[in-house]
Amino acid sequence: MKVFRKKIAGIAAGILCVSMLGGCAAAGTTDQTETDAAVETVDDTASETAADNVGAFTTTDIDGNEYTEAVFAEHDLTLLNLFATWCTPCVQEIPELEKLSQEMAEMGVGVVGVVLDTKDENGEEVQESIDLAKQLAEQTGATYPFLMPGDTDMNGLLSDLTAFPTTYFVDKDGNIVGDSYMGSHDLEGWKEIVEKELARMQEAK
Numbered sequence: 001m002k003v004f005r006k007k008i009a010g011i012a013a014g015i016l017c018v019s020m021l022g023g024c025a026a027a028g029t030t031d032q033t034e035t036d037a038a039v040e041t042v043d044d045t046a047s048e049t050a051a052d053n054v055g056a057f058t059t060t061d062i063d064g065n066e067y068t069e070a071v072f073a074e075h076d077l078t079l080l081n082l083f084a085t086w087c088t089p090c091v092q093e094i095p096e097l098e099k100l101s102q103e104m105a106e107m108g109v110g111v112v113g114v115v116l117d118t119k120d121e122n123g124e125e126v127q128e129s130i131d132l133a134k135q136l137a138e139q140t141g142a143t144y145p146f147l148m149p150g151d152t153d154m155n156g157l158l159s160d161l162t163a164f165p166t167t168y169f170v171d172k173d174g175n176i177v178g179d180s181y182m183g184s185h186d187l188e189g190w191k192e193i194v195e196k197e198l199a200r201m202q203e204a205k
Helices: 002-012 042-049 069-074 089-092 096-105 127-140 187-204
Strands: 015-017 025-026 059-060 066-068 077-083 109-115 166-171 176-182
Touching: 025 089, 066 069, 066 077, 069 109, 077 096, 077 127, 077 187, 089 187, 096 127, 096 187, 109 127, 166 187, 176 187
Parallel strands: 077 109
Antiparallel strands: 015 025, 059 066, 077 166, 166 176
């Protein structure tokens, strides 16, 4: 995780943020969030560098509760949202993701967030970011877990991100499925994406 956390610090120094239905991208990267179509563009870089499976991991959420890869076994499909507290579009879509987790729970869909800036480049907890994440959860009414990065980096999934938020989909066995997505979305946008990923997963069986 050390290399990844250094990269986070570097990206934060030169961030380019756009409004809702956008995202935060490292300065000099291509902005894929200028139009609705671009918002849904697959993050090819993330897809190429990510693992096929999140692997075994142990971490805690922002309240200190322990989590493992078993969190994904609770749903047929989990939307895994990687974000940072300093990213405005990331924060703006939290209420949308909460609505999604409530409305699509009966379809076997869950949401898990990973708050990337809750640990520094040395793997130490950043209390200021943890406190801010707690405030965000309370203010937005989010009930889905806000995890902190674990030592395994989720088998490399959290590395080499070029924009925030970045979202992956994980099946109940911890496999990365479907496409990865850069940028934030509203409820209807996410429902359309999730329905597409559910259909794709069913076709693959």
